[in-house]
Amino acid sequence: MQEAGFQATNAFTECKFTCTSGKCLYRASLLCNEQNDCGDNSDEENCLLVTEHPPPSIFSCEYLPII
DSSP states (O other), X not given: OOOTTOOOXXXXXXXXXXXXXXXXXXXXXXXXXXXXXXXXXXXXXXXXXXXXXXXXGGGOGGGSOOO
């Protein structure tokens, strides 16, 4: 039973992101996933660039202490 004035919310029916075109994305996982889910690519704008491989110098021996 619901109290008066309160609506039940469902995580899958709540808009997580509104595209520039007006389309609503209901899952936050659709943002910045390298797929044009909005149709206007607004879900891929302003995303941080993530690289899969660290720069080679991070594993260089020059950074390791000599024991």
